[in-house]
Amino acid sequence: MKAIRTYLRAHMREPNFIAYAAMLLVAVLFPITVQFATNGNADYLVGLAADGGVYMLMAIGLNVVVGFAGLLDLGYAAFFAIGSYTYAILASDHMAATPFGHAIHLPFWLLLFIAMFVAACAGVLLGAPTLRLRGDYLAIVTLGFGEIVPQVFSNGGVWTGGVPGMSALDVPKLPFWIQGPWVDQPFGLTGEEFRFTTANLTAYYVLMIVLIIGVVILINNLQHSRLGRAWMAVRENESAAAACGVNTVSIKLLAFSIGAATSGFAGAFYGAKLSYVSSENFGFDVSVTVLAMVVLGGMGNIPGAMIGSIVLYFILFQFLPNAPAQIQGLATSIGLDSLNHATADWPGLGEEVSRMKYVIFGLVLVGIMLLRPQGLLPSQVRKQELTHAGHHEIAQEAG
Amino acid sequence: MNNYAVAALVQRLRTSVVTSPSGSLVNLVGTVVVAYVAVVAAQRIYQGGVTYFLQTMGFGLAQGSIFALVALGYTMVYGIIELINFAHGDVFTLGAFFSLALMPAFGLVEDKISGPALILPMLGLFVVTMLLCGVVNVVIERVAYRPLRRAPRLAPLITAIGMSALLEGIMFVWKGPFNLHYPGFLPETQVTIAPGVQIAAKALVVMAVALVLMVGLTFFIERTKLGKAMRATAQDSDAAQLMGIDINRTISATFFIGAVLAGAGGIIYGLYYNSVAAFDGFQYGLIAFTAAVFGGIGNIPGAALGGVLIGVIAAISDGYFFPAWTQVIIFSILIFVLVFRPTGLLGMRVPEK
Numbered sequence: 001m002k003a004i005r006t007y008l009r010a011h012m013r014e015p016n017f018i019a020y021a022a023m024l025l026v027a028v029l030f031p032i033t034v035q036f037a038t039n040g041n042a043d044y045l046v047g048l049a050a051d052g053g054v055y056m057l058m059a060i061g062l063n064v065v066v067g068f069a070g071l072l073d074l075g076y077a078a079f080f081a082i083g084s085y086t087y088a089i090l091a092s093d094h095m096a097a098t099p100f101g102h103a104i105h106l107p108f109w110l111l112l113f114i115a116m117f118v119a120a121c122a123g124v125l126l127g128a129p130t131l132r133l134r135g136d137y138l139a140i141v142t143l144g145f146g147e148i149v150p151q152v153f154s155n156g157g158v159w160t161g162g163v164p165g166m167s168a169l170d171v172p173k174l175p176f177w178i179q180g181p182w183v184d185q186p187f188g189l190t191g192e193e194f195r196f197t198t199a200n201l202t203a204y205y206v207l208m209i210v211l212i213i214g215v216v217i218l219i220n221n222l223q224h225s226r227l228g229r230a231w232m233a234v235r236e237n238e239s240a241a242a243a244c245g246v247n248t249v250s251i252k253l254l255a256f257s258i259g260a261a262t263s264g265f266a267g268a269f270y271g272a273k274l275s276y277v278s279s280e281n282f283g284f285d286v287s288v289t290v291l292a293m294v295v296l297g298g299m300g301n302i303p304g305a306m307i308g309s310i311v312l313y314f315i316l317f318q319f320l321p322n323a324p325a326q327i328q329g330l331a332t333s334i335g336l337d338s339l340n341h342a343t344a345d346w347p348g349l350g351e352e353v354s355r356m357k358y359v360i361f362g363l364v365l366v367g368i369m370l371l372r373p374q375g376l377l378p379s380q381v382r383k384q385e386l387t388h389a390g391h392h393e394i395a396q397e398a399g
Numbered sequence: 400m401n402n403y404a405v406a407a408l409v410q411r412l413r414t415s416v417v418t419s420p421s422g423s424l425v426n427l428v429g430t431v432v433v434a435y436v437a438v439v440a441a442q443r444i445y446q447g448g449v450t451y452f453l454q455t456m457g458f459g460l461a462q463g464s465i466f467a468l469v470a471l472g473y474t475m476v477y478g479i480i481e482l483i484n485f486a487h488g489d490v491f492t493l494g495a496f497f498s499l500a501l502m503p504a505f506g507l508v509e510d511k512i513s514g515p516a517l518i519l520p521m522l523g524l525f526v527v528t529m530l531l532c533g534v535v536n537v538v539i540e541r542v543a544y545r546p547l548r549r550a551p552r553l554a555p556l557i558t559a560i561g562m563s564a565l566l567e568g569i570m571f572v573w574k575g576p577f578n579l580h581y582p583g584f585l586p587e588t589q590v591t592i593a594p595g596v597q598i599a600a601k602a603l604v605v606m607a608v609a610l611v612l613m614v615g616l617t618f619f620i621e622r623t624k625l626g627k628a629m630r631a632t633a634q635d636s637d638a639a640q641l642m643g644i645d646i647n648r649t650i651s652a653t654f655f656i657g658a659v660l661a662g663a664g665g666i667i668y669g670l671y672y673n674s675v676a677a678f679d680g681f682q683y684g685l686i687a688f689t690a691a692v693f694g695g696i697g698n699i700p701g702a703a704l705g706g707v708l709i710g711v712i713a714a715i716s717d718g719y720f721f722p723a724w725t726q727v728i729i730f731s732i733l734i735f736v737l738v739f740r741p742t743g744l745l746g747m748r749v750p751e752k
Binding site: 066072129130133136137139140141143144145147148151152154155284288291292295296299347352355356357358359360361362363364365366369370373374 | 477546556
């Protein structure tokens with residue numbers, strides 16, 4: 001007991017500690033609260049949060065590449081796509097329709113790691129010839145890769161399902177699971193084998209939280225290891241790091257492939273949860289969104305990237321899609337119902353607001369960056385560097 | 400690929416065989432792939448006949464000219480502040496939208512006006528649209544990039560993405576999600592350049608406009624004081640400042656000129672394709688940016704060359720191979736160029752700092 005108290009006293013003022021604690025608390029309370037608030041009709045919201053977890057995983061992975069190692073990756077969604085397609089090909093009836101001729105049904109738990117491995121290999125394949133490029137050239141190569149991969153999947157014909165993609169993928173299974181009032185059952189363990197379905201999105205949510213906690217612990221350990229210090233050395237000054245005996249190419253390659261692996265991991269979950277993959281879902285906008293999450297949250301800081309992903313995910317997938325209906329409701333309740341109806345030169349309030357979503361998204365990105373260029377929750381080390389360094393060094397250091 | 404690039408490739412191959420075995424393998428595979436593609440392409444072009452080839456080339460050169468105009472803005476901005484200005488592609492679309500809205504004011508109504516009477520109002524339309532785009536881009540720089548010049552490098556990249564979304568959003572709210580019809584003022588005729596050999600007049604007009612603008616830009620960069628200031632700032636902004644150059648003014652001017660070219664590109668895009676939509680510019684911008692990198696980012700003739708080459712390659716891929724793979728081919732070329740010749744076709748080797 002005393003040990004816990006000393007630990008808390010030592011850490012309770014650290015922003016990162018507070019952020020982790022708050023996120024854990026919210027993660028536990030969120031499904032309970034929304035289910036109570038909506039009388040048990042919040043499955044949709046819980047599922048949405050589970051999808052948000054996919055973005056959070058990607059933000060944590062991209063943070064390794066961009067935040068720790070200082071490599072700008074503009075095609076991160078490509079690895080996400082590779083993870084998802086790996087899952088789709090190896091866990092559905094799809095392969096029966098190809099010249100291969102046999103359906104493959106590997107278990108989800110194994111595929112999480114296979115998808116991770118395949119994505120990491122793709123990262124190595126792309127990174128090995130290109131990581132000797134400096135700075136922005138690497139960003140451009142990744143941008144190109146990010147454009148190529150979804151296009152290849154959509155042109156892949158019978159092997160990848162072409163433009164419509166692949167559907168009816170397997171769902172994860174476990175020998176047992178906890179049940180409770182959220183699925184209209186008494187508390188206890190499910191008797192038979194448990195299948196994760198859309199009828200029980202809370203299960204996906206719990207699974208997502210567990211995966212995130214695992215990844216955070218792993219990446220956090222990496223950050224404070226010899227490898228993590230080498231990443232930061234490369235980020236701050238590549239030549240100096242090389243002079244100190246850091247093998248910069250392999251260090252960068254590791255950052256790149258660990259980032260890719262995390263994305264592939266998230267991709268497998270995404271494929272299983274959606275039970276569907278299509279090349280439309282892995283475009284440049286996904287890469288940019290994840291990058292914006294990392295930079296908005298605070299580059300180089302794991303809880304920063306996580307908070308950035310929560311904020312942006314909420315804005316993009318909850319606030320903006322619902323804004324038209326809410327504004328319409330508001331207009332009706334204050335007697336301006338006429339605004340809701342479309343006329344010749346007025347598309348109707350709801351439509352107008354839904355068209356505004358890009359404007360709002362742009363304003364949010366620009367606004368947050370102007371107000372907090374260092375991000376919402378910047379890394380403490382970097383914050384110190386920023387305040388102690390001269391202006392010129394600041395301009396240089398992020399390079 | 401020009402002779403110089405081929406010679407450089409061979410040279411690199413030679414040196415890398417000695418220095419790094421893995422690098423030489425990459426180079427060898429690359430050379431084999433490039434040679435194979437070239438042979439197949441040559442065979443198909445030979446079978447396709449002269450007329451089809453010229454049509455394809457006309458299309459390729461026309462779209463390449465537009466790519467080049469957009470690529471110039473990317474390369475100039477990158478050269479001076481090392482920022483990938485993602486909003487640039489949308490400034491290009493904005494050019495098409497502005498000109499569409501301004502057309503009635505210049506009496507440019509489809510089917511009411513044609514022939515030589517078009518020239519003067521068209522000129523006016525070009526000038527006003529280009530100026531408007533220039534002003535918009537200067538405002539963007541002022542609001543979204545200048546306050547972040549001393550911030551971490553990725554911060555302005557995110558505001559650039561934000562600005563891109565904002566511009567797309569504004570055009571979306573303005574005109575809606577649909578493809579807009581853009582009046583076809585350009586003649587739909589074919590011009591005979593040799594007996595039995597024809598090329599679309601439209602393509603010639605587009606190329607001519609682009610050429611005039613590029614010559615103008617070259618003159619501006621090489622011969623005026625502001626152009627000299629730009630070159631100096633791109634080379635070393637601190638030293639330029641010590642020489643009494645107003646850096647902020649020079650950067651504003653760079654954004655202005657980049658957007659002027661993009662605006663003109665937007666108009667000829669509309670005139671050539673007769674259709675434009677709010678989200679066209681982003682993907683187009685990415686390809687134009689690829690062109691800028693292809694030619695050597697920061698290098699102005701390089702961007703023009705890269706744009707034209709990408710246009711031609713895309714047209715050949717569309718015309719002789721599989722249109723669905725064109726994007727893959729373009730971006731694969733990008734990766735190949737960067738692996739073999741990281742500074743692009745015309746870029747200089749920059750010593751590592």
